[in-house]
Amino acid sequence: MIGHAFMGRAHAQAWRTAPHFFPLPLQPVLAVVVGRDEGRARAAAENLGAEEWSIDWREVIARDDIDLVDICTPGDQHAEIAIAALRAGKHVLCEKPLARSVPEAIEMADAAVIAAESGVFAMCGFSYRRTPALALAKRFIEEGRLGQIRHVRAQYLQDWLSSSEAPLTWRLDKEKAGSGALGDIGAHSIDTAQWLTGQSIDGVSAMLRTFVTDRPVLAHQAGLGGRAEDGAERGPVTVDDAAAFTATFSGGALGVFESTRMALGRRNANRIEINGERGSVAFDFERMNELEFHDGTDPEDAQGFRRIQVTEPSHPYTGAWWPTGHGLGYEHVFTHQVVDLITAIAAGTQPSPTFAEAVQVQQVLDAVERSAADESRLTATTGPATDGSPAFQTPSMKKDPS
Amino acid sequence: MIGHAFMGRAHAQAWRTAPHFFPLPLQPVLAVVVGRDEGRARAAAENLGAEEWSIDWREVIARDDIDLVDICTPGDQHAEIAIAALRAGKHVLCEKPLARSVPEAIEMADAAVIAAESGVFAMCGFSYRRTPALALAKRFIEEGRLGQIRHVRAQYLQDWLSSSEAPLTWRLDKEKAGSGALGDIGAHSIDTAQWLTGQSIDGVSAMLRTFVTDRPVLAHQAGLGGRAEDGAERGPVTVDDAAAFTATFSGGALGVFESTRMALGRRNANRIEINGERGSVAFDFERMNELEFHDGTDPEDAQGFRRIQVTEPSHPYTGAWWPTGHGLGYEHVFTHQVVDLITAIAAGTQPSPTFAEAVQVQQVLDAVERSAADESRLTATTGPATDGSPAFQTPSMKKDPS
């Protein structure tokens, strides 16, 4: 595991926990934690339950006893590490967004396609797909309980940047993060929307906004919610605080997306609602154990959104945990991700989301940026990327390879 | 009162009810109901409690004993009647959207400006402003409890056209209605958003969509929710089923709007959320007696959206009704509208929203249509209208003339 901050902690808990609740064909061992700073890497390894630590990821991926590399670093290191690991014959789990740009992402996807030919697999960490309530929504849609889909409205609302005194972190630096709310949380909305509907976004019309253009610099990078000292030097914010866009879907649905870190009072409202001809679903991660479902075929006098507590044995993933009504928390989605990944690897099949799927999400992100820069004009996601590189077209591009 | 369908019934109940709950400087009398069909106008007059009926609105506005004309007809008659009434020295209350096009609306606003000089006033029926919860939100914003406003997200979701067998009505005919979901319900969102924030929308990037392009024709026009016979002839839908647009506000806020009649399960979800630097408010007309309010200055461990039941004596309008906790219904907003209108007329002051404000809403609607027709390009609301007429600029243009 490379990186040991917020994402590293979540992944480590998943690796440790999965074997105790799910029957796994392979037993994962968290062998090495890799960091940049010796002291902190050592402490992290101990705290996260890894056997060893290192500050040299190249050395680690060269080792024979390492089967899988889990990349939890900031976005600027994803490509280099992932490609090297795949070439070294290691399976890769890489956090999202896959890369800082479409070409970078394509390079990674190309490496993944080649690796897959020798049974080495790559997967991108769009972990929300493993939320039981969203997996149930996916089941409903696949079973036709929503019918033809018309509307997708997805919001990812946070508020940790509401104060103009919230400090500058790597997440606000375009070089490191690629983009702001758009790539960090909007990418989740895009992936979830496409995965749930089975439709891809083919055009977007977008606005980006940076409300607070400079922020206090911390001596050491702080985590989410850290506070800078008064009178601290200020540095420029080079990414968006908020992104809003409308979208056309390949199957005819109309999408409305909004991602922001400045919706005061909305701590982590990752929401999606999908309206079809026969039914609708609505979800909010702030109540992650619930799915709202409207069944248009219910008797006329008994129709309404029902609040399903997604904690039944018959629901996705939840049977392995606790009795009905005993909810799960944030980190459980990472455990499910690990379960699905290990299961696929053991079966020699490609886990999903593939890097190719992640490239396509990256193309949507890129189209959003291009549209925002071009008077919000409707912009095709399959057009040439910002830097002029051609659109990505490979056989593995199809979503949901199953 | 001209027109006696859905809106006519709501207005009539308001005229009858206002004097019993509010101290009014003038006592309204519902004198004449005007319709197109003799039998139905007579029945309506009786049912709505009017003294007389007529099928000739020109005759009615010529009468000396008529002081105010309340226009509840489909949109294609608004301009002609309103202008004639104002010229005849009658105060006018006109349903929204004011007109089918910007030039038509401007003509009406010009007539209103002239009439106002002789103390004859015109008002447009954006009735939702009189919802106590929204009036409370307005108070909070004016008092600075939200601080600088950054986000506006407004959705007006209905579902009565979800079935492709729902019949064709005048609301689906561009000639009569001007536009579809956009003008019918989106206009409310636009007015509410601008009125609440005190900012006007200056640019939009939009998509319009008609999901069902033809529908069964009824022998007689049916109201909302009517059903056509099987095998009925089908006619074309010439308006939008759904509208989605992002918007820039004059004060820097970023807006996301969605209006649809096909969000299955959402019966009348007229929602708006506004996030500021210090606080946020959220509202859903399906729970019209509640306002959600997040106060960012609350103690750190006790922050959260609070569900205010807007039924206190200290809340707007509600003190005149029932004890705390006893909610109001849909038609009460019309009663409040009548109260405000009568109060302004008696005081010789211009009631709000003025026709000029309604023109500006119309300009936003027009800009939405222009943007949608121009690859969703960001379109200025003050630019020339669809038909090339110049932008509207009059002194009375300012919102909130107070």
Added chain:
Amino acid sequence: MIGHAFMGRAHAQAWRTAPHFFPLPLQPVLAVVVGRDEGRARAAAENLGAEEWSIDWREVIARDDIDLVDICTPGDQHAEIAIAALRAGKHVLCEKPLARSVPEAIEMADAAVIAAESGVFAMCGFSYRRTPALALAKRFIEEGRLGQIRHVRAQYLQDWLSSSEAPLTWRLDKEKAGSGALGDIGAHSIDTAQWLTGQSIDGVSAMLRTFVTDRPVLAHQAGLGGRAEDGAERGPVTVDDAAAFTATFSGGALGVFESTRMALGRRNANRIEINGERGSVAFDFERMNELEFHDGTDPEDAQGFRRIQVTEPSHPYTGAWWPTGHGLGYEHVFTHQVVDLITAIAAGTQPSPTFAEAVQVQQVLDAVERSAADESRLTATTGPATDGSPAFQTPSMKKDPS
């Protein structure tokens, strides 16, 4: 109409409004408002839209042109007026609780039985039965969608007495009000629970509590929520602030009831939840346009309480009002009450709830007081009343005479 305070205003609005929305076999005319004070009665008549006013109810019920007497006075006058009116051949609508004691209530019910023989009918104002959402719950239960009923939990929570400085009013005087939260709001819960389940309460085990035993006296009696001056004289509270009791139902259900005016933050939470073998319903008057319904026969992975917006044409009462999703308010339940009453009178049939049903509610209230005074011992509702009068047994005793 006798009495013109809170209840009088609600009833008057109902009498005025019913004819405009419902086809009525008889047209009601609000002829006379009766009060105790000349000036206030005159003002009330004008404000409420009555043709005349009076301070002598005896004179009014002697008039030939009066067909129905609507009693909205404090409870100490119910019996005398109702009995006199019935004997004078006038239909009677009497607010709840019917009387201050069981014997008083029985006397009224006896008068009602005799009057009914000559087609003169009496009805008690348990108005919440006319809430569309509760009427829908009743329909579900009668259709068997809940199956055998096991649990009833009913809470009526208000908070207007939370402050120990809230003033003394007639509602806190045992002589005038009979009891406190128990009779004022608990009576509603009891009636609703029995009516919905079709089971009567046969035993109770109760606690009563007066948290604040004296309160400031107002020069003039104030309405709900009025405030006394500082340093005002204080008088004793002679009724309960809160009542809590468990109950056994005739059909085997187990009931839990709580009524209080000191549940800070709950403005008017009139709630009931009923769990059956096949389904459950839950209701809260603070969201009066909604019914929560759990259908135990739904597919296992799609079960949950659904939020039904009770505003459909197919729902009780609502088709007469507005389109789907446009909610009703508090006073509408009184309009429905008037509609049902007039319809029954015109048909020559007994309206419900009868006085006999109200006697039975009174017996439950009495049993609650007896149990509370007897160490909470389980007390039969059909036993002798507090003052030793025998249990009430008449043929008209059956609930739901249909």
Added chain:
Amino acid sequence: MIGHAFMGRAHAQAWRTAPHFFPLPLQPVLAVVVGRDEGRARAAAENLGAEEWSIDWREVIARDDIDLVDICTPGDQHAEIAIAALRAGKHVLCEKPLARSVPEAIEMADAAVIAAESGVFAMCGFSYRRTPALALAKRFIEEGRLGQIRHVRAQYLQDWLSSSEAPLTWRLDKEKAGSGALGDIGAHSIDTAQWLTGQSIDGVSAMLRTFVTDRPVLAHQAGLGGRAEDGAERGPVTVDDAAAFTATFSGGALGVFESTRMALGRRNANRIEINGERGSVAFDFERMNELEFHDGTDPEDAQGFRRIQVTEPSHPYTGAWWPTGHGLGYEHVFTHQVVDLITAIAAGTQPSPTFAEAVQVQQVLDAVERSAADESRLTATTGPATDGSPAFQTPSMKKDPS
């Protein structure tokens, strides 16, 4: 750890997880899992991550290398194991309800008092106290934000016995479980209510009910939600399906409690609401990451229950986990329990809840049963227990020894 079913799995996950998120003064090692069946104990040890397994708990508690015994067995083994372990100098964590009867519980508490003198501590597993939202409620109450407390309403509603075909398990056998819904889930409500308010229940008036008196027997005992074969033999249910009681609190509050496994649609609704003179809190475990809080000192026009997402760094426990807005799940409360237990042991201080506190809960349970058997008569919790044993009085009896 003795016992490895539902509770055993939850405890094991807690022991494994605590060290990775909390700085602990001692590092726990899950040494041995004890079961009754060799094969299943071995499998459990492996699955739960224990080093060894055993089927002889006596042998295990005799070992020198065991410091703490975690008892997760059915209730009939609690006393014997706990007392033996304490005498052997092992710290004990024992699941609730502590015992099947008051005398049994007292015996355990006596053993705990003696053990505590040599620094060996016992704690009872009322794990819900460690729910962050409830710990926050406790903080608010201690800080006086609610003022004088008047109302406690606690419901614990489940529905896994709604079907009369749900199988017989040890939880339905009085010998093994002591009581039914009362002891299993009602005990949680009682502990939570007393702990939050800082008041003890001194009297109860109760009803118990068994709706389904016999159920199909399984060849092997099934967990919650298991299903018996058709035509299976039926055995008697010897415990309550539901318990309802009113209660008086030592500080004057009035309590209403309801516990049931037959509230169809309520999967795990562990709810409590507390109303004070200045504020109120409300909680539902189905939304365990939220606390509703009403602050009566808020401005009059901005009062309402606020939905606090209890996921802030400043909230109890949550700072150790994820960023704001990323919720926890059911098993986290066990992790917090382990953290508090280890911390207290390392500091040589008595962890809470003590066995004495658990005795007092047991006394309330006993009083409920005595009241239900005595016509619901108000029954003192400090009176002699069911079997005539005297009330328990020891210095360690005080709740919250801090």
